[in-house]
Amino acid sequence: MSLEPGLSFDQAPPISVPFRFFLSAPLFALLAALLALWYGPALISSRWQPAALALAHLMSVGFLGFVMVGAMMQMLPVVAGAPVARPVGVARALYLLLLPGVLSLAGGFLFAAHWPMRLGMALLGAGFLIFVVAVGSSLKRAPSRNPVVLGMHFAVAALVVTVALGLTLASNYGWEWWLLGRVRLANLHLAWGLLGWVGLLVISVAYQVVPMFQLTPVYPKLLTRWLGMSLFALLLLWSATLLMQDEAAQDRAALIAGLLAAAGFGAFAATTLRLQWQRRRKQSDVTLLFWRFGMACLLLALVLLLGAAGQVLPAPARLQIYNFALAFLFIAGFAVSVVSGMLYKIVPFLIWFHLQSQLMGVAKVPNMKQIMPEKGMRRQMWLHFAAVPVLVLSAFWPPLIYPAALLFGASMILLEINLLSAFRIYRQSAKLAPQAGPQPTR
Amino acid sequence: MSKEFALDVRGLEPPEPLGKALEAASALQPGERLCMVHDREPCLLYPLLDKRGFRYLAEAQAEDRFEILIWRKGDADASPVAASL
Numbered sequence: 241m242s243l244e245p246g247l248s249f250d251q252a253p254p255i256s257v258p259f260r261f262f263l264s265a266p267l268f269a270l271l272a273a274l275l276a277l278w279y280g281p282a283l284i285s286s287r288w289q290p291a292a293l294a295l296a297h298l299m300s301v302g303f304l305g306f307v308m309v310g311a312m313m314q315m316l317p318v319v320a321g322a323p324v325a326r327p328v329g330v331a332r333a334l335y336l337l338l339l340p341g342v343l344s345l346a347g348g349f350l351f352a353a354h355w356p357m358r359l360g361m362a363l364l365g366a367g368f369l370i371f372v373v374a375v376g377s378s379l380k381r382a383p384s385r386n387p388v389v390l391g392m393h394f395a396v397a398a399l400v401v402t403v404a405l406g407l408t409l410a411s412n413y414g415w416e417w418w419l420l421g422r423v424r425l426a427n428l429h430l431a432w433g434l435l436g437w438v439g440l441l442v443i444s445v446a447y448q449v450v451p452m453f454q455l456t457p458v459y460p461k462l463l464t465r466w467l468g469m470s471l472f473a474l475l476l477l478w479s480a481t482l483l484m485q486d487e488a489a490q491d492r493a494a495l496i497a498g499l500l501a502a503a504g505f506g507a508f509a510a511t512t513l514r515l516q517w518q519r520r521r522k523q524s525d526v527t528l529l530f531w532r533f534g535m536a537c538l539l540l541a542l543v544l545l546l547g548a549a550g551q552v553l554p555a556p557a558r559l560q561i562y563n564f565a566l567a568f569l570f571i572a573g574f575a576v577s578v579v580s581g582m583l584y585k586i587v588p589f590l591i592w593f594h595l596q597s598q599l600m601g602v603a604k605v606p607n608m609k610q611i612m613p614e615k616g617m618r619r620q621m622w623l624h625f626a627a628v629p630v631l632v633l634s635a636f637w638p639p640l641i642y643p644a645a646l647l648f649g650a651s652m653i654l655l656e657i658n659l660l661s662a663f664r665i666y667r668q669s670a671k672l673a674p675q676a677g678p679q680p681t682r
Numbered sequence: 683m684s685k686e687f688a689l690d691v692r693g694l695e696p697p698e699p700l701g702k703a704l705e706a707a708s709a710l711q712p713g714e715r716l717c718m719v720h721d722r723e724p725c726l727l728y729p730l731l732d733k734r735g736f737r738y739l740a741e742a743q744a745e746d747r748f749e750i751l752i753w754r755k756g757d758a759d760a761s762p763v764a765a766s767l
Binding site for chain 1: 693695696697700701704708722725726729730733734746
């Protein structure tokens with residue numbers, strides 16, 4: 241037992257650091273919805289469709305990437321005790337590189353144009369390099385080695401692999417050449433990006449935020465100690481199968497690694513649902529429901545994956561349907577749901593915190609419910625819950641992409657409105673701050 | 683002689699623990715300090731306390747139990763450090 245002074249340096253970066261990413265993220269998802277409306281059922285014909293690739297990257301790099309970059313820069317000081325150095329400059333540089341980078345990449349796919357693709361590669365490559373160096377050096381300094389910090393190490397390493405594979409694949413579109421083994425590399429890129437970067441980050445952040453914000457018991461030690469590491473090792477194994485000469489053996493090994501990874505994610509989803517069931521406070525809230533829905537979608541995605549492995553449907557139909565149904569379930573059903581649920585806790589909390597810091601008791605700080613009213617959140621949540629099943633069904637019957645995109649787009653507009661309304665409350669309340677007036681949001 | 687008030691914020695949803703700690707700290711009189719019990723280290727409370735002119739000392743008693751002593755800067759009677767000298 242030791243009595244130590246608490247960390248005395250300023251723990252939180254300025255509110256502009258995470259918020260510029262949070263407030264921009266839903267706009268990428270809205271753009272993805274508009275793209276789906278424009279291209280209609282043709283979008284579902286193949287995963288290699290330019291519009292499908294553009295849409296996938298608007299969602300994964302644009303929506304998910306932006307929220308995760310902002311959230312990580314915000315969370316590092318709190319969970320790891322190691323803030324990112326020069327957070328304002330780093331956030332500004334990241335934003336200025338990643339925002340046009342995502343749009344160029346999507347444009348490059350969409351119009352099969354070389355220059356936007358090359359520009360997108362340069363911007364995203366530089367942006368993610370800065371992010372990995374900034375966050376990586378902060379993680380390296382971290383005095384704490386708790387499962388959250390360890391999981392973030394794995395997630396950032398997975399991001400490095402994802403970006404490297406992504407740049408290699410994108411060079412196919414930026415220059416006139418044909419990469420051998422493109423399909424396998426693309427599958428690997430998907431696995432590292434979605435299961436590695438997104439999956440491992442969600443899992444490690446969940447260890448901290450689910451018990452804290454949803455008032456559940458903590459995750460079992462067995463899970464927090466081994467899950468992230470095992471999933472990362474499985475991704476490495478999966479990648480190593482590429483080196484095998486015998487194609488049938490390679491497919492078999494990749495399938496086994498994939499099934500084991502699926503079992504790991506299944507254990508995470510089932511544990512999260514069990515902890516939510518055991519929570520102390522019984523009334524539901526939006527974040528809890530978003531996470532419950534996200535975990536159900538994750539489990540359903542795993543069932544689909546097992547179905548694909550078991551070859552339940554005839555091969556050509558199986559491939560196309562499973563690709564899209566899986567992508568919709570994992571990205572929109574699981575990842576967007578848990579990210580939205582977290583935004584609804586983190587955003588009002590940060591606004592409350594920064595107002596407490598600035599108002600110094602001279603004016604009353606609005607509470608969480610005033611900053612982010614329940615009604616607006618619930619309306620958006622139900623739209624999202626309606627959008628996801630229709631999206632998944634559109635993989636089986638493509639004309640459904642129209643109502644799905646409309647519902648999804650509408651839910652993203654409402655998400656943006658909810659976030660902006662909360663930020664407006666911050667701006668208004670910050671004006672009441674004593675002395676220097678409102679702090680610049682930079 | 684210092685007087686210590688206990689404040690148990692375990693199991694409360696953020697930002698309630700921080701709000702309750704700030705409220706209780708601002709009511710401290712000379713010679714009084716607060717003993718806050720929390721299930722995690724409240725890292726974001728520290729800059730708020732610093733800004734309001736409070737000192738604090740955190741003790742990790744277990745993985746899920748932290749005790750944070752809070753007193754007004756310059757209040758030698760309330761300071762646990764002075765008391766132990």
